[in-house]
Amino acid sequence: MDEDDIEKFFESLILDKKERKILRLISKDLSEDHILEALLNEGEGRYVE
Amino acid sequence: MIEYNYQIKRNEEDEIALYVPDKIPKQLPNLVYIEGPNSSGKSTLLNMIALGLHGLKKENMAPALKHKMTSLLDSSYQEVTFQIRIRNRDNTLEIISTRDDPRKPIKVYEIKNGRKVPLPPERFERDYNLIYDIPENPTQRLNQLTRSIKELQQIRKNRVASLRAYIKTVINDVKHSRDPERIKTLKEELDTARREYDKLSKEHENNKNYLDMLERYTYCRCVLDYLEKLDRIEREIENLKKEQKRVERKIKKQTREHAGLTAHAQKKMNDLEEMYDRATPILRNLISEEHKHFIMLWERINFNDILRHLEFSDSFRKVLLTFKAILFNMTQDKKYDAAIEEAKIWKKVIDVLEEYETKDFVVPGIGTNISDFIRILREANKEKDELLEYVTNIDNLIALLDQMDAVYKTLETDIFPKLRKINDDPGEEWFENDVSPYDELKAAQRKFEEIQERCDFYIKECTKKDISDEELQTTFDELRLREEIHPYNSYSEEQLLEKINSLKETISEEQDVLKRKEYFLGIQEKEIERLEKKEPHKYQNKMGELTDFLRICQILEQKLVNYDKYITEIIEGCYSMDSKNSKNQDRKKYFQEVSAYLGKRVGYIRHINEEYKVRSIDMINGLINTEVGKIIRLADMGTGQSQSAYLMGQLNVTDNRKIIALFDEVAMMDKTSLTPIFKKLRELYAEDRLLLGIVVQMGQEIKIEDIEGMRI
Numbered sequence: 061m062d063e064d065d066i067e068k069f070f071e072s073l074i075l076d077k078k079e080r081k082i083l084r085l086i087s088k089d090l091s092e093d094h095i096l097e098a099l100l101n102e103g104e105g106r107y108v109e
Numbered sequence: 110m111i112e113y114n115y116q117i118k119r120n121e122e123d124e125i126a127l128y129v130p131d132k133i134p135k136q137l138p139n140l141v142y143i144e145g146p147n148s149s150g151k152s153t154l155l156n157m158i159a160l161g162l163h164g165l166k167k168e169n170m171a172p173a174l175k176h177k178m179t180s181l182l183d184s185s186y187q188e189v190t191f192q193i194r195i196r197n198r199d200n201t202l203e204i205i206s207t208r209d210d211p212r213k214p215i216k217v218y219e220i221k222n223g224r225k226v227p228l229p230p231e232r233f234e235r236d237y238n239l240i241y242d243i244p245e246n247p248t249q250r251l252n253q254l255t256r257s258i259k260e261l262q263q264i265r266k267n268r269v270a271s272l273r274a275y276i277k278t279v280i281n282d283v284k285h286s287r288d289p290e291r292i293k294t295l296k297e298e299l300d301t302a303r304r305e306y307d308k309l310s311k312e313h314e315n316n317k318n319y320l321d322m323l324e325r326y327t328y329c330r331c332v333l334d335y336l337e338k339l340d341r342i343e344r345e346i347e348n349l350k351k352e353q354k355r356v357e358r359k360i361k362k363q364t365r366e367h368a369g370l371t372a373h374a375q376k377k378m379n380d381l382e383e384m385y386d387r388a389t390p391i392l393r394n395l396i397s398e399e400h401k402h403f404i405m406l407w408e409r410i411n412f413n414d415i416l417r418h419l420e421f422s423d424s425f426r427k428v429l430l431t432f433k434a435i436l437f438n439m440t441q442d443k444k445y446d447a448a449i450e451e452a453k454i455w456k457k458v459i460d461v462l463e464e465y466e467t468k469d470f471v472v473p474g475i476g477t478n479i480s481d482f483i484r485i486l487r488e489a490n491k492e493k494d495e496l497l498e499y500v501t502n503i504d505n506l507i508a509l510l511d512q513m514d515a516v517y518k519t520l521e522t523d524i525f526p527k528l529r530k531i532n533d534d535p536g537e538e539w540f541e542n543d544v545s546p547y548d549e550l551k552a553a554q555r556k557f558e559e560i561q562e563r564c565d566f567y568i569k570e571c572t573k574k575d576i577s578d579e580e581l582q583t584t585f586d587e588l589r590l591r592e593e594i595h596p597y598n599s600y601s602e603e604q605l606l607e608k609i610n611s612l613k614e615t616i617s618e619e620q621d622v623l624k625r626k627e628y629f630l631g632i633q634e635k636e637i638e639r640l641e642k643k644e645p646h647k648y649q650n651k652m653g654e655l656t657d658f659l660r661i662c663q664i665l666e667q668k669l670v671n672y673d674k675y676i677t678e679i680i681e682g683c684y685s686m687d688s689k690n691s692k693n694q695d696r697k698k699y700f701q702e703v704s705a706y707l708g709k710r711v712g713y714i715r716h717i718n719e720e721y722k723v724r725s726i727d728m729i730n731g732l733i734n735t736e737v738g739k740i741i742r743l744a745d746m747g748t749g750q751s752q753s754a755y756l757m758g759q760l761n762v763t764d765n766r767k768i769i770a771l772f773d774e775v776a777m778m779d780k781t782s783l784t785p786i787f788k789k790l791r792e793l794y795a796e797d798r799l800l801l802g803i804v805v806q807m808g809q810e811i812k813i814e815d816i817e818g819m820r821i
Contacts, residue, residue: 066261069706073672073699078658079665086268092275099658100651 111137111801115157115191117181130154132811139198139801140790140816142783144808151805155771156181158803159241161193161206161215162769166230167239174241174773184211195769195801202767202800204228204237237800238766240759243773251726251743252680254710258703259676266669273662279648280655286646292637299633306626313619319593320612321574326594327605328570329585334390334602335564337408342557345413349550367531374416374524381516382412387601388509392432394589394598395503400435403428413549419525419532426517433510436503449500452493459486495596502599675699679728700729708734714741753782760789768799774807787816 070083085095114135117128132149145151160178164170181189188211196203203220217228219236233239389407396404406424415421462483472482487494568578576584588594597605648655675696677683708725714733721735731743756772770790778786786804793799794817802816 065706065709066258069258069702070265072702072705074665074668076661076664078661079668082269082272082658082661082665083265086265086272092272095272096276096279096658100648100654 110139110196111141111158112194113137113154113157113192115153115189117153117187117189119187128153134813137803137813138815138817139195139799140787140794141802142787142804142806142812142814142816142819144806144810144812144814146807146809146811149811152177152773155241155773155803155805157191158193158769158801159239159771161191161208161217162204162237162239163217163230163233164239164241166234167241171242174243197797197800198794204800236766238762238764238768239771240768241771241773242756242759251707251711251728254707255676255680255703255728258706259673259680262669262672262676266666266673269662269666269669273659273666276655276659276662280652280659283646283649283652283655285643286649287640287643288649289645292640295633295637295640299630299637302626302630302633306623306630309619309623309626313616313623316612316616316619320609320616322588322591322593323597323605323612324570324609325574325576325584326588326597327602327609328567328574329576329581329588330390330394330605331567331602332564332571332581333585334393335560335567337389338386338560339557339564341408341411342553342560345411346550346553346557348413349553353547353550367528370524370528370531374419374520374528377516377520377524378412378416381513381520384509384513384516385410385412388506388513391502391506391599391601395439395506396432396435400431403431407432419529421517421521426514426521429510429514429517433507433514436507436510440500440503445496445500448493449497452490452497455486455490456494456497459483462486499596499599502601502604506599671695672699676703679703700727701725703728704734753778753785756786757789760786760793765798767797768793768802770799770802772804774805778806784821787819787821790816 067084067087071080074080074083081099082095085098090098112135113130115128115130119126119128128150130150130153132145133143133151133154137143143151143154156174156177159170159174160181164178165175181187190208190211191206192209193206194203201222205218205220205225206215208215217233218225219228220226392407393404407428410422410425415425462479466480466483469478471478475482475485477485571581589598597608600608679700704725704727707728708723711723711726711733714721714723714735721733721737721739721741724734724736726733726743728743733741733743735741760768760770762768772786783804790799790802790804794802804816
């Protein structure tokens with residue numbers, strides 16, 4: 061299964077940027093604390109919609 | 110003819126297994142149809158031939174088949190050697206492919222007209238057309254793809270759930286970590302609570318001191334009043350005793366009118382004396398030094414003497430009216446007016462509010478409930494209330510003196526003259542009336558005892574306050590001149606006791622409140638101490654974002670749960686008409702996106718003899734939408750007929766290369782579908798355009814058929 065294709069499939073279904081960001085991060089081989097750190101650090105400034 | 114042999118040594122951990130061709134004959138005709146069960150060596154034979162004939166170098170070979178060939182070369186767990194010889198019908202052409210040493214490359218030779226030359230991949234590709242294929246079944250592939258979507262969705266759903274749980278744990282940790290803002294707020298609350306506590310504590314101490322002062326004043330005043338009264342009664346008792354000695358028993362003869370008037374006079378005198386007893390202690394405190402001689406005159410009044418002589422002294426009414434005038438002047442001070450008016454208004458407001466005291470309304474502009482508002486009003490008007498009570502008491506005292514004056518007038522102008530006239534002119538109808546000085550003495554003694562008892566009570570209270578008998582007068586004189594005590598000079602004994610009880614209740618309530626506040630302060634201090642000992646959390650300033658991400662995870666998780674339901678409907682084909690025609694936009698959108706995704710994944714699809722680029726695949730209605738607008742039904746795909754057409758397409762080549770055709774897993778094709786293939790193979794073989802044709806099919810038992818000899 062091509063990961064890019066399935067990512068695009070989910071992005072066509074999920075339009076909210078924050079939800080998309082979570083989906084992208086969880087598809088990577090990252091632990092929960094790293095995902096949360098990535099979310100919170102991006103949350104400042106440019107991540108806010 | 111094809112002759113072959115191979116040997117696979119495989120490390121299966123528990124043993125080194127050896128695989129050799131033992132079910133399918135090692136010599137086969139050039140055109141052969143093989144049936145056999147799983148693990149009979151059919152596919153291995155085809156893989157080995159394709160591998161031996163440079164199959165891995167062929168560009169358009171299906172990836173799945175290339176993978177199978179590559180795994181044969183994997184030396185990490187197995188060693189493969191083989192020998193393959195393919196000869197044409199008249200033995201003028203032979204291809205030999207060998208691998209005698211698993212560590213060395215495969216050797217391929219061509220023997221043509223007795224001349225043996227190497228056959229490298231480029232030359233093989235130039236002269237030979239290796240066709241190795243497995244007819245595709247797109248329906249199966251689509252099912253695999255949709256199941257993959259479900260699996261990937263579930264993986265994401267589980268990860269989102271884990272992330273949600275983790276964020277929740279972090280939020281909980283942050284809440285229980287050191288929070289400087291929380292500590293700051295708690296400290297501010299603690300400071301405010303401490304200030305309130307100190308203020309209340311001070312008020313409490315003031316109230317206790319005030320109560321002590323009021324008690325000392327009250328007890329001293331009552332002792333002095335009662336001692337005065339006792340002294341008067343004692344004198345009266347002495348007089349009665351003297352009279353008793355003089356007239357041991359006096360039988361008095363009276364007319365009925367005289368007896369009635371005497372009883373009436375006695376009743377009025379008792380009333381007068383009772384009022385006198387109530388008024389005197391207050392007068393004694395209110396009347397200033399410059400008018401003290403009036404008090405002395407007042408205190409000399411002997412009601413028994415008045416009754417005995419049936420006349421008041423000249424000074425009685427004069428003093429009474431003087432007191433009234435003095436008291437009236439005391440209430441006419443203009444400075445009291447505004448305060449008294451205000452006190453009266455607030456008293457009315459408080460009276461109204463008290464009806465709603467239990468209601469938990471907040472008073473607009475004040476921010477407290479009614480009960481607290483009443484308390485604030487009472488506190489703010491405390492002094493004015495005392496003033497109002499002082500003036501009211503004086504008014505009441507004037508009213509009492511008016512009543513005394515009225516009784517005086519009745520006695521002096523009506524009853525006493527009548528009695529005096531009867532005494533001067535005794536009538537005929539006399540009867541004996543037993544009026545004994547002994548009874549009067551007993552009554553006076555009873556009264557003495559009662560007053561003595563009350564006096565003793567107050568003496569004990571004074572002793573508790575360390576006031577000795579000698580200090581009574583000086584203590585009282587000192588207290589009554591104090592400004593705080595001034596209003597109480599107008600109070601009666603009952604009013605004073607009531608005030609003392611009220612103050613005691615207030616003090617008791619204050620004690621309870623102070624205890625509660627002290628407990629709260631202790632808890633607050635411990636909580637601050639506990640929080641200060643904690644380590645700060647790295648995300649303590651990110652609570653808002655954490656809460657936001659928790660919410661987003663919950664939304665996302667719910668979406669993925671819904672997607673799982675939708676994909677299950679597609680896989681299981683259990684969607685109802687309702688859901689099919691549903692207005693549920695979310696589900697509709699999901700089905701559309703799955704269709705587009707499947708179309709993209711499948712890419713191109715063969716149908717009959719054509720290849721089409723797929724736009725989308727509608728699994729619900731079983732339709733393949735192509736870019737050129739052609740709609741192909743899934744039900745028409747993957748049939749034996751279409752597979753047959755596909756393989757025919759593979760064989761329908763126009764170049765002059767010699768064909769080596771290897772077809773595996775033609776499971777969907779029955780004899781009817783296979784017949785054109787067999788015919789085509791025979792035709793090509795007859796034309797010497799085909800060197801080898803092997804068709805492999807799943808079967809219960811090993812079955813080898815020479816296609817050339819088949820009855821078709």
